[in-house]
Amino acid sequence: MLQFLKKSAALVWAKNHVKKTALFKNNAVQDQQDLLLFLTKTAEKTLFGRVHEFENIKSIKDFQAKVPVADYEQLKPFIEKMKKGQKDILWTGTPAYFAKTSGTTSGSKYIPISKEGMENQTGAAQSAIFHYIAQKNTANFVNGKMIFIQGSPALEEKFGIKTGRLSGIVAHHIPSYLQKNRLPSEATNLIEDWEEKVDAIVLETEKENMTLISGIPPWLIMYFEKLIARNGKKIKELFPNLQLIITGGVNYEPYREKMEELLGGKVDVIQTFPASEGFFAFQDNFEEDGLLLLTNHGIFYEFIPLEHYGKPDQNEHRLTLNEVELNKDYALILTTNSGLWAYSIGDVVRFINKNPYKILVSGRTKHFTSAFGEHVIAFEVEEAMKAAVEKFPTQISEFHLAPQVNPKSGLPYHEWFVEFEKEPEDFEKFQQYLDEELRKRNSYYDDLVKGNVLKPLVITKLQKNAFQEYAKSEGKLGGQNKIPRLANDRKIAEVLERFL
Incomplete structure (x- = not known):
């Protein structure tokens, strides 16, 4: 009875949620303009806001004139002040977290995540699941075991700010309705050596009723191969009730055939586009290509045609949502409610639909x-x-x-x-x-x-x-x-x- 109530409640929540999201799908351009002005107004008294005269920003064009495109190196002096506990630097107050990432030119990067930014991260992940449930018209998987293959949830503190890998931070924000059935155990999640960790995950999960598995494709493949090697069975034989795989981080398509061979049966796949800097898009229809761009989740987007990116005239070619063309490659530029301003994340996207706005991740600016x-x-x-x-x-x-x-x-x-x-x-x-x-x-x-x-x-x-x-x-x-x-x-x- 409890299981029936749980999946019934999930289905009702999902359908109600999807109805509400229709509003942002239809008002993306206006929402983006309103969001940018809200962000600059909120950060007007911050150090960055004072330096860049946010009080005089009344339009997108004003913002583009006063705030140049920046990479981590250019924001680093502000972030260093934040790492020392100083308040009101890039965003109001101090960050809730620093997501620590590996940089090729800057060494380790510390990406600030505000309380609002974290809420948007977790809200987007929930929205992806709710869209799937509503489309599938079933939430059977919520009664099975779910695994999120991720980094260690261990966090350190820098001047009172919790710091760690994004996937480890997110582990502390898994919704309560998923926590009870979630694997692996905390002890396994804390294992630093990756091969040892995957081996432990295999032992913890091989006899369980797995219904949802999440992770980036190369490490899902590693996990599946170890399961098959130990048990001599394809994944759908081991986990006959496996319904959903949620993946992100890299383009899934080159891995699809290999994944299908390892699975040995039909499993639905949702692709997502999260990063330390924000959660940008997810596949709102698991049967169609394209990721729905999240235009009301605390992130204002700009797009620079790839042929102009990094050139002296790039500032003249900063496009907003209503100016993009289909099937053209753009460097993605972000302004976020965690204090990243006209930030070049290094990803390249192309639009395949404008009603609603849907993208494919087509590469990296440096790759x-x-x-x-x-x-x-x-x-x-x-x-x-x-x-x-x-x-x-x-x-x-x-x-x-x-x-x-x-x-x-x-x-x-x-x-x-x-x-x-x-x-x-x-x-x-x-x-x-x-x-x-x-x-x-x-x-x-x-x-x-x-x-x-x-x-x-x-x-x-x-x-x-x-x-x-x-x-x-x-x-x-x-x-x-x-x-x-x-x-x-x-x-x-x-x-x-x-x-x-």
Whole structure:
């Protein structure tokens, strides 16, 4: 009886919630304008607000004139004051948390999260689940066990501000209606060594009635492979009631075939787009592509066309929601209720719908290959690989693209390091088709191959678990760590060459 009431209540909550969200879907442009003026008014007396004359900001254009696009290095002096406990610096009062992330140029980054920002993070995650329940018209999974594969929930304090990985912070805010059935145990969650932690999760969960599993795709795959190795069964055999997988952090599509093979049966998947800086979007329809952009969750968005990003004129090309075009790549710029102002997060998005606004995450501003002027981005290589995998009976675990500028002989080329789960029967045709698909998606690369500046791409095969071993060797195994799909140099390639 209790189980029936629990899932019935969840279904009612979900349907009521989805009805309410129709308002922000229909009023996104106005909501965004109102939000920005609310944010600047609220932060008027902060140090950042005084420096940038927030009291004189009456419009989006005023804001863009007074507040330049910034990265972490430019906000770092303000954040350092916050780390010392100073109040009213980027946002009113002091942050509720610092989310500690790994930076390539800045060392560790400390991203402030306000009380309001944390509420938006957890509210967005709940909204994603409620949209799924309402669409599916069932909440059966709430009576089973749920696992959230995440970083350690252990937090340290810096001048009274709790600090840790975002996934560890979020672990303290799991809704009460999910807490009772949540796994793994706190003791397991606190294990720092990632492989040891996954092994412990396997032992805790293999005999349970798992109905929901959440995590980023590479580490879900690692967890599933360990379960299968121990039990000799596909995941749906082990967990026949598994209904839902929630994933985020990286594009799911390149992992889809591998995940389906490990699952061995139908499981619904919701893709999400969270980060330490905010929760930006989620798949509000699990049967359709595209993530619903959250336009009333404390974040004001700007979009810089990728061809202008990082250029001297980028400030002249800061677009708002009503100015974006479909199927064009934009650097994502954020202003948040945690005190990030015109902040370049480093993600690239493209809109596939404007009613409501839906996006795909198409890459990272720093992750591209353009050693020869081609500026190939992640979305292009992922779509090319997806097409090749669908054309040929093959399966991949992971891949990385790097330029080979100085080959021992012949023309330079793009080198793709690929870890195959199942190799194509005709390797040469697969390689040729992959090249053709990338050429379709990037005209500059096509011109370089046609003009004999580059020869067609070359695939270098890697041994099984090569990418896990790479991550381990770099101290980046587990948590929210992601290996870039492509690079403009051979730093990652040189390490991967150890695993040929």
